Structures are given as C-alpha cells and as structure tokens.
Amino acid sequence: MNLGKADTHPAWCPGCGNYPILKTLDDALKEADVDPSRLVLVSGIGQAAKAPHYVDRKTNIFNGLHGRALPAATGIKLANHKLHVIITSGDGDMYGEGGNHFIHAVRRNIGIKCFVHDNQVYGLTKGQASPTSDMGFVTKVQLHGVINLPMNPIALAIVEGASFVARSFSGDTGHLKAMMIAAIQTDGFALLDILQPCISFNRVNTFKWYKDRVRPIGEGHDPFDRDAALRLAFKWGEEIPIGIFYCSGRPSMESQIEVLKEKSLVEQYG
C-alpha cells in the first residue's frame, strides 16, 4: 500500500520543539560553514532521531539503532576523523538505552558533537518517563509519578571530563545557534543538552515552563572552573541555567592516536 514516499518532510507534531532545533541546526551548519559532503549526521531512534532526514542541505546520515548513536559515531570518527560527526538524538536514546556509551564517549573525549533534544519524555513510544523526567511526572507506565531522581547529564559530562558541556533551549534559537557553533568548533567531545517542549506527551515541562525558567549563564562564569560548573549543573527548578557550563581543555581522542597523526584510516586504505 502506498502510504506516501520516504519521509523527508518532518513527521513531528505541529508545535513540537524539534522544529526550531532543526531550523537552527540548518543555520548553524551554514554559519559554521560545514561542508555537507564532509558532515555525517548520526542518530538513534526516537522523534528527535529523525532530524537528520529533515535537514535543509542533503548530507551524509547514519540513523542507527535506538541508544547506539554514540558507538556508530565513534566508529565513523575513528575511520575518518576528518569528517564532522554530529549526533542529533533524544534524551531516552542518549541517556537511557545509550547511557553506557555516553559515559565512555565522554571519557574518550572523542571529537563528536552530541546534540540531545531533551524533552524529558519518550516521545515516539508515546509518553513514558525518560531518564531526565522530573520527579512526580505521571505517565501510563509511571501511574504514581516518577520516583527516580532525574539524571543529570550535564554534571555527568563534567565529572567525566568532556571538552565542552552546554545547555540550550529550543525556544531561544539565537542562543541555541551560538551553542551549536561553539560545539562544532570544539576539539573533543561536546555535549549540548537542548531543552525541547513535547506538546503531545509532556504537559509539565512546556514551552512556557522552560521559557519562564531559563537564564543565560552570566559572563562571570569561567567554564574552566569545574567546581563552579558543577554548582551550576545542579541548578534546576525556578531557574535553569543555559549556556556553556564547562570546558575541560582535554585533547581529543583522535589527536592522541599515533596511527591517525597524518592521515585518516580511510585515506590510508589501499
């Protein structure tokens, strides 16, 4: 049965926070002058994970398994570290199913830019709690509300030494674009956690909820100060900081591998 051709037109709900993220990604890639031929967009499975199919300028895509965007991206980056490798995926994908890869990609500090559309819910599977869901969040599975402490991916990325750790908000595209470009320009692993309203399944953390709370991190913050970064990372509630929390200054994994000093593996083939 012909149910319409391939989906290069977003299959997202009207009003979803993924739209401005997609648009901003397009803009950031252009502004950072990323050649689509030398870019691979990697994702797992989920609503956010469909984003690579929708970008403006056709590029390379690896839309892998749920939770496995990071290892796929790692393989790509190690095989051809001269490519830009950007992940755009969901919170469940990255912090739930993919949690172990997240820890270890950060430790490796591999030069992957990881944009997490954090809607604090599992969108595609219709609204279960995600690792970042707030306590008390009620779903069809968590009937009495979530009792786990929400995962703190920002703090985790800081303590395990990522090159770049930031948060932004889909509702502030100017800020978001700046963060994306800064991440793209980082050597090493970059985490950009993006607050993203899900209008269908998250009736708590709405656009307004985020809008009322997000506060750009002040000029005074030194992102090389880990202690300060961590203190900021625990702010969640009436005020939610957005901006660059932390920069570790560590060299990227690929820059430390002898075999990759001159040419990429792909260039060395044959």
Place this chain on the structure above:
Amino acid sequence: MNLGKADTHPAWCPGCGNYPILKTLDDALKEADVDPSRLVLVSGIGQAAKAPHYVDRKTNIFNGLHGRALPAATGIKLANHKLHVIITSGDGDMYGEGGNHFIHAVRRNIGIKCFVHDNQVYGLTKGQASPTSDMGFVTKVQLHGVINLPMNPIALAIVEGASFVARSFSGDTGHLKAMMIAAIQTDGFALLDILQPCISFNRVNTFKWYKDRVRPIGEGHDPFDRDAALRLAFKWGEEIPIGIFYCSGRPSMESQIEVLKEKSLVEQYG
C-alpha cells in the same frame, strides 16, 4: 576429567588484594549481624565476582552475567526488599560492561550495597585496561598506554544522588570494615569503591602505591555537602582520599513504592 570439585576455595593469586576484602566482608557481615539466610550476595563475572563463593558462612548467591550484577540485584531487591542485597564485583564489571545500570541504579537509589573491588584492570581476562585504569597504563591491548580519562565512579555516584558514596582500601581492613558496615546500614544505594592491588596485571597501582597515597577523609568533611564531596572526589594522585565522601539523604526506591509498603512481593504471593 576430574579437575577438582566445585571451587569454594579462592581461585585467586596468592597475594591478591581480594583476600583481605573477602576476609573483611566476612567480618563485617558478622559484626553487622547480617543473617546469612536473609542475605543475597550478587556478582557479575571477573576475579572479584567469584567472592560470593568464598565467604565464610554459606549464604544465598546470585552470580550472574558479566556487567549485570546490578539489574539482577535490583530484581531481587524489588521481589523481596526484606533481604540484604550486597554486590561484590569488579571495576570492569560495574563501570565497564555494567555502566548503564550503574547510572540508573544510583538514580533509583535502590537499597543495594555495591562493593566494587577496584583493581584498575581486567584481572580475569588477563590484564586489559579497565574504566578506572590510569592514563598511560600499558597492556597487551593498550600498547601505547591508556589515553582515556579514568572514569570517576565516586563523582558519578555523587552527582546522580546515591545515598552513600565511599572509598576504601583492601590494605586497611579496619577502615574497610567500618565502611562496609556503614554501607550495610544505609537505606538506599551505597557505593563502596575498594582499591585493590592486582599483583598479576597491575604493576603500577601496587599495594605500596596505594598504601603511600591513601589518606582518610578528615573529620571536618560533611558528607551531606555535595560540593565538598565532589572536590574530594577529584583528588587522585599523590593523595587519594578514603572514607565517606557523600550521603544524599534520599529515601530508597523500595520505600517509595506503594505496593511494597507492608509486605514484600514474595510475602504477598499466593
């Protein structure tokens, strides 16, 4: 071929740091008056993971898959939360293969006591780097030395909100026993990372290396102060703090589940 009966006699190398940990576990269980009938020792696979077979007083054992001690223990604890559930396993088991479960068990704050024999190496598989291996550590696989930042399990457990986060050393059995008992008496998730020399495969972090460095955390430290705990958690090198880093004061998962308010699931059966 008869290669000897079941191994209830330790199959560890003479001089291995696992011996004092085992002995101290025996002592701590006695001193904390843990009834072996109401105890389950859980482990994964590795040298450390064999420990449950060797304890002094026969008890219940679930020696599961490599990396999966935590989910098995979680299932046990939720099915019968009136049992003591103690994990005794290795660093590779808990932080490598089992990393995702570690994050989420901490978030759940389920009442499992997790004793990690941290020898900074994969012992049973003959000496590859583990997630906690120091940078530069040379092995048959990491021929040019480890380039990843060692994982910081203490910091991870702190930022994700464990009830109890501590470190001890197999060479200081008095300290170790105190930590074990404190962990056992905690409500909620307890991480006890135990520095353990591996005489066969870790020629860097030897008994002497640890002995020269470990320093009990001072009286002045307030384990409810997360910032202070984190500052301590990053001390590694000339001085390595041992003791209780952090207590979150969060209630355990099982205490928050309505169905478990009165009886355990097992008691409710039938």
Place this chain on the structure above:
Amino acid sequence: MDINIRVAGEAGQGVASAGDLLAQSLAMMGLHVLATQSYMSRIRGGLNWYDVRISDRELFAGREKADLLVALTDEALETLRETVALGGAILSESSKADGTIHIDFTQAAVEAGGAKMMANTVATGAVYALLGYEVEDLCRQLSEVFKNKSGDILAQNVACARKGFELTRAYRGKVKGPAPVGAPGALYSGAESIALAASSGGVKFYIAYPMSPSTATLNFMAKASDRYGIVVEQAEDEIAAVNMACGAAYAGVPAMTGTSGGGFALMVEGLSLAGITELPIVIMVAQRPGPATGLPTRTAQGELKFAISAGHGEFARAIYAPGSPQQCYDLTRLALETAHKYQTPAIILTDQFLQDLQKNIPPLDDTPRPINRCIVTDAGEDYARYAVTESGISPRAIPGGPAKVLVDSDEHDESGHITEDLGIHLAQHDKRMRKLQGMTAEAIGPELYGPDSAEMLLVCWGSTYMPCREAVDSLNASGESAAMLHFAQVWPINVATAGQKLGRRRRVICVEGNATGQLASVLRETGIIGEVELLLRYDGMPFTAEYIVERIKS
C-alpha cells in the same frame, strides 16, 4: 452478514478513539466485533486507520476491503478509496470527492456545541445511521466512556453523535448492519489478554523498556499493578529488564518482561542466563517487521527461528505462539506454568496484529489465581539447588529460609558453586537438557481445524490462526477441501503428534508472515514435513482470509 467499517485519518485526529467507540458500542449491542489497527510511527499526521468488522457470526480476522470508509482527511480518502468494496459507501470530510457522502465532521462538531476534535464522534453517529442502527446504542456507550469525565464533555459528545446521525439520516441503512445476535459483550485485545493472564496468574514483577508493539501490555500491567500488587518498573534498557526478571524470579516471584525483536535481541544473553541458572522467566516478544528498526508499527512473524535458537549454548525453552486473544490468555498462563514447572525460560511470540486486535469473547477470568511456583518450602541447610534428577528438574527453593540458594552463570555443581570440573559440567548439562523430554511430551500439539480428510492443509503458527481459519471456511464454502493445522506451541514440538495430524495431503501450504517460511524450516528440521508450498506475506500488513484464498486460487 459481515460489514467492515474503516475509520481513517491522521494520527492525533482521534481515529483510534472513534474506532474504539464503535467497536465497544457495537459489541455491547450483541454483535460479533473484530477490530484491527493500522498506524504509522508518528504521533501526529500521516495516515492511520481502524477497522471495525461486525457480523452475526464469530469473526477471526480483518478484511482487505471496507464496506464503509470514514475518511477524516483527504489523504485518507485518496489512499483508501480503492479499498472500498463494491456497493460500499464512503463518508468523507472532503467536499471535493464524488461518490462519497460528504459531511463536514469538524464543522458539525462545532455546530453541535462540541470541540473541533469531537469530529470523530460526529463520524461515529453518521456510521450508526448508515448501518441502520439506533443512535441511542451509541450514546449509551458514550456514557460509559465518559463516565469519569465532566458532564459537559459527555453531553457534548452525545450531541455530536446525534448530529452526525441526523446529518446522515438520508442514508439510513445504506450499508445495512447485521442484526445483533447476543454475542459476548467483552472486547479483548491480544495485548490486554496477555496482561490479564499475567496479572491474574501471579506475575508480581513486570519489567520492560518501551517498544512498539509490546508497550500496550506494559500499560495494561501498570494499570493492573495496584489491584494485583505488582511492581511494574521501566528498565533503563532491555538488558536490565531481562536480568532484573532473572533476579526477581530467583527471589521467588513470577517475573515477566515484554519487548519486540530489537529489544529481544538485547535480551539474548540474559535468556542464556535463565537457561543455565534454571530460572523461570517469561518473555513476551511482540513481532514487527525487521531487520533492525524496520517498520515499528507494522506486523510480522519474523522471529520464530531467532527465538528458537537465541542464546549461546544449549538449553531448554518453551515457545508459545497464540492465535487469538483467548489463546493469548491461555498460553500466557501456560507459559508461566511451564517456566515454573521446568525452571527455564518461556517465550510468548505475538505480533502487532494480535497485540492491537480486539475481539469480543466470553469474559476472561480476572480473579487472582496465582500459578503454582513449584517451589519447595521444607528445604534445610543441606539444600542443593541443582540436585541431579532423572527429570532434569531439581527441587527449587527460594532465598530467605534456612536453605541457601546459590545460582551461577558459570557452570556449577549441585550446590550452585562455580566449578571447572568437566564431569560435573556434563552431569549438569545433561540434567538441564533432560527437561526437554518432559517439555516435549507435554507440548501442546497443533490444532487441526476443518475436516480430517481435507486435501489441502494450511499450516500456520501464531496470529495467522485467525485469517487461516476464515480462509479454510471460505475455501470449503467454495467447494475446496481444506483444513488448517495451527501450531500454538512452536518449541519444543512433539514430532509424533504433529506428524499424525499432518497426515497425507494433496497440498500442504505453510502460511507465514515472513519471507523465508520459518515454520516450514523448523518442521523440516524436526522431520515432520519435506518440501511444502509457502504462502508468505511480509509487507507489514496482517493476513486476511481474502488474501490467502486469492493467493491459493491464483
């Protein structure tokens, strides 16, 4: 008499609630109802549809064609118009299309004083008019559905239903529905039937990671959790789920998990764990088309051979493949019982078609009737978990009492302690494998439907039961001589019983929802059949009787 109503529109337009409302109200009236769902992997937009088939005799499957199409969008109309049967009618929101009955559902909803999104209720009213039924029957069901909502919402919906009915009065009875026959009033989906058997059967721990089409069962388990005293937890991943299930089973409560192919792939190491530690866990695998993510919301029967061979090393497992909601209930209970009797994993193979399918059947027993866990309670200090026995089944104690219970994923001796002794390994391995003898002897044989003497035999498993059964009736009605052999248990297979029922036929056709004929392979492997014809469908849609009959005749 047999009418198929197809409600179609975008995700988020209330296709499913309109379908549910129709299915429930028509069932309540005493009609035989069979409802199936087709939807895309998205939350809004796209094209979903919901078929409600009604009849005065029992129904088993869906149909390719619709007698009445309700198109809530232009796309629905364009794509599905060709599926309308000769003499059928189309109710359409679009005014542009010829040959359809045009109703502006949305406008009508507003005119009736309701919200725009009540357009779907307007549509149900119109359907009632076309079928020639009384709108009061629909309104009664609305009262049921909205009984916990504010009175306003109910009143608005009733007004919308009436409005739809009024607007279509001119076409009253155009697609005449069958007369009610007092069919049983309760609709059950496969997903719910499994959850009902699990919760009433004593599952105390249900652990899963969301994955279509298994999630519906997870939702039902959550809903049942307070009543039955079940801990329902969302795992961080499927590996955690299966290992938690093992832990809970060890501690003494029936434990279950549910997933789809991709999640099951991640559970395979844990399956082996249950095999060697001899723990009774039940895994529901709700199939969908692969490989990998494939088509997440469609149906398939692609995991038979995978389920049979999944896991490293060799161990006993039982695999059930229910063919209807009733079988979902019965076999889930049996899976729990077999897992506990034999202390080994059991798998339930279902699929999207059966998970979502609803059928009215006599009420399933929801009273708590916990299965026998087959545990010993009098074991003492000298207890050995893995005592070598002739049946392969060792007396099983649970921790907490005087008997210490030791289990190990390494090879172990009778006490459960790790061993590297090769003689002990052999004894334990043989002990574990011996369970297969009892399991095979007890395996439920395939069900033969249709005349014993039939020349043509449709061999199938799992959800294909329903369309095959209807195909057999239809073939026989058209003068063929056909029967069906359905395997509700696909592993282990009792070769003797199965072979006997197979008999000697002129044509043997395996009807399966995969591209390679997996049951045919398994039956060949076990020596039951040789070469057979394959009738395979793997486009993501479920079989229907029409589809099978047409393929057989062409």
Place this chain on the structure above:
Amino acid sequence: MDINIRVAGEAGQGVASAGDLLAQSLAMMGLHVLATQSYMSRIRGGLNWYDVRISDRELFAGREKADLLVALTDEALETLRETVALGGAILSESSKADGTIHIDFTQAAVEAGGAKMMANTVATGAVYALLGYEVEDLCRQLSEVFKNKSGDILAQNVACARKGFELTRAYRGKVKGPAPVGAPGALYSGAESIALAASSGGVKFYIAYPMSPSTATLNFMAKASDRYGIVVEQAEDEIAAVNMACGAAYAGVPAMTGTSGGGFALMVEGLSLAGITELPIVIMVAQRPGPATGLPTRTAQGELKFAISAGHGEFARAIYAPGSPQQCYDLTRLALETAHKYQTPAIILTDQFLQDLQKNIPPLDDTPRPINRCIVTDAGEDYARYAVTESGISPRAIPGGPAKVLVDSDEHDESGHITEDLGIHLAQHDKRMRKLQGMTAEAIGPELYGPDSAEMLLVCWGSTYMPCREAVDSLNASGESAAMLHFAQVWPINVATAGQKLGRRRRVICVEGNATGQLASVLRETGIIGEVELLLRYDGMPFTAEYIVERIKS
C-alpha cells in the same frame, strides 16, 4: 612416528611458556608439531596443561593420551597420570610418586644459577633428553625467545635447559622422538592466523571487548596495529563494539570485531543493523561451552544455529567455520571479501581449541594485500545508496565525496531516507534477500576427504575438521571405509553441491562439539540429509581422532 608431550602444572608456573618453547624449538628442527592448550579460568593455581605433539608426518589434532607427561605439581601428576599411554614416561617434580622420573625442577633451576620460576626451562631440557634430541637445538630457540631480554636472563635459561638435560641423561631416548623431516618452520595458532588475514587483508578498525577465547586475536591485532596502520580499540561493551564496527564500515574501512558466545549475544541487535543498513562487518565468534558464562576456557561448537538465526528480521549473512590455522587465514580473508562484495555481515565461527592450537605450516602471507572494498568512487550528487538491482547489490559509496551516503536502521527508500511505504519496504526487503542467491551460488562447498566411495561418512564443521581427518585416516588404516565431509562454510549452504558430495553412504555420522547435533539439524532443514547418527562431544574438551574412532567402533 608420533609423540605427545604433555606439560602440566598450575597457572602461573610457566606451563604455557614451556609448551611454547618446546613447540617452537621442535618445529624449528623440522618436525611436524601440533600444540594444544587446556587451561582453567584462573591466573594462578589450578591445573593447566599444554600438549606438544610431534611427528614425521603432518598432524591435525591433539591426542587423548600423552607419551611423555611433565608434571610440575602433585595435582598435575595425580590427575593426568592416567592419561599416560602404555610405554610412556612421566617426568615429575614430586619425589613421592613411583614409576616416574623424579627431578626437582625448581631446585635444579636454582642450582643452575637461575630463578625458581625457571623450573619450566629445566623441564624442557629434560624433555629433550628423553626424546633423544640435542640440547643445542633447544638452546638455539632460547636465544630466539630471549633475544630482547638482558643477556643474563638468556644465559640463566640456557643453563637451566642444560641442567634439565644433564639430570635426565640417564633416560636419553627413553621416549624416542621422530626424526626431523624438514617440516615448515612457522607455527601458527588459529587466533593469530585470523589476525594475520585481517590485518594484511585491510582491516583498519578492530574493536572488541575482551572475552576468552577471542582475546588472543585482539592481542595479535594490537601487535599488528602500528605496522599495518590499524586502530585497535577496546570497547566499553560488545554492543558498542558491533555498532562502532558498523560506523567504521559505513565510513569506508573494513571493520571487524571478535568475541565469544556471550558477547555475540549482545551483538545480535547490531548484526540486524548491519543487515538492514547493508554494511560489511566481520564478527569472529570464538566458541566456548555455555549457556551463559559456562566454562570460559574450554571449547565447544554450540553457536551454529544461534549464528545462523541471530538477529531480528531476515537478512543475508555468510558464516565460515575454519578447520585449521590455514583455513582461519583463508576464510577470514574470504569473510572480508564476501562481506564487502555483498555488503552484509559475515561471521567466523572458531573456538577455544582452534584459537589456541598451533601447527607448523608454510608461512602465511603477511604482506599488506587490502581486499577490494567494492566501493564506487564516481558517484555524484544524485547518488542513491539503496538502488534496487537484480543482484540485490547496490553500488556503495562512502561519505566524504560529492555523493551523500544515507543509511537507516528503519526501512528506507533507495536514497536511504526513512519510509513507511509498504511497497518500498517490500522492494528493499526483496532486494536485500536477493543477495542470498549470489552468496549461495558462490558458497564454498564442503570438502570431501578420503575415498569417494567410502561407506562411512563423517560430516563435520569448523575445528572438528582436524580430528575427523585423522580419524578417517585411522579408520581406513584399520580396514574401514571412511571419508569426511567438512563444511568450512555453514551458511548459506549450496544444497546441490553439498548433496552431491554426500552421495549414498551406508553410515552418515555427524561429528559435532555440541549436545544436539546442530549441523545435522541445519542439513535436515536445508533438505540435504534425513536422519543421521550423531557423534557429539560437549564436555569442554576438543575431539581427538582416538575419541572419534573409539565412539564409532563401540
């Protein structure tokens, strides 16, 4: 002439280095050598042994019995004494045992000016004396082994070897070794042969998580990495490993991973990913006894059916099962080629026995000879990754050039974009499955060894090649009429070719290292054989010719 030397002692005593030293020096002398290892899952203590079998004709397998046992501990003596062949000799550290040649290896080492742990070198000197060889040949090999160590270490070892030789001079030639015949000088293990084929064949990315008995290959790859320019990385888990391999393959370099059954279980979802994204990855699965952790350091052939059916959904894969180090080399290269030609995963099934086994063969080619990746380099902007073709193979480009390469674990259209269109799904699914036709046509047929007309046929796969081959020789020598049919490729199977070689035999016996006869099942399923005899061994030890012959005759 055929002598089996068994060196046994605790882990950590240098059993393996003594064995290696003997194997290498005896091979260097021009003897045919076959070395196998048996060890426990511990680093110190327990009981390990190392067999070095030597002969003046080519050897293929180990032997149950030893002609010369070197017992470094009492336990070794007690346990293995019964394995000494009639007329054999025992060299023993223990003075308590009768009927053995007692040497205090440790004391002798110290007396010779060496360290205590050089006891094993003393033992090798004694072995040389008993075999009637010259100690100089042993010393030459010592110079080779210790060439990078300080001169002292070498001198001490040489002194120890001489000391052992001297102390046993009285027994010179008691277990007379065969005369050298100029056998090829290079010893290769299965593990190394696979690594050599992989590194010379162009694998640029080897990713693994340590797991016995696959780790030896990982170590060899690490060793080869600088020379060949390979990134060898340790993954955080096996799921990461397989997904990283997919990523690297996508980016354009041959990528490989290695594991054992438990790790493979975790890779199964990723296997499906490679199936639908059509990525050429190679997975080495080194089998050991399961289920679950089982016996980590023993051997088994338990993963055949699992490997064939692993993964949800249906897709093409090639599975090779080498039977010797030479086949390890050849088939690893072929696995890489097939994976790339057909853009689909290939699996190499090996096992502990073959991983550790060493045999001297003509030198394997270690010059870099990268395989053809079968990529297109002229694709432009309009490139579509999944163009539908008759062969099922779509032209494959890699990212970095003008052609954009889109891959998706969801069903996708020709361009690689996600789709839910059922027609496109069918076209893509059929395209992927069509590859199996070419793969089947090209599949290497089973090798028939022995007379064409043999009445008895031993059917086997993988490492059982070697003992079966010897068993055939031995059976024929004893007046039977036997041949062997060995499957080096176990999936897909070319039914016609295989059936032809099978012919009509009086007795067909499947010889397999598992408890259920998995190859027999597969051959039944594919219609090649019917009921056959099974000769199974699953105690964790490898087959030997003696074992097979004895079981056949009894």
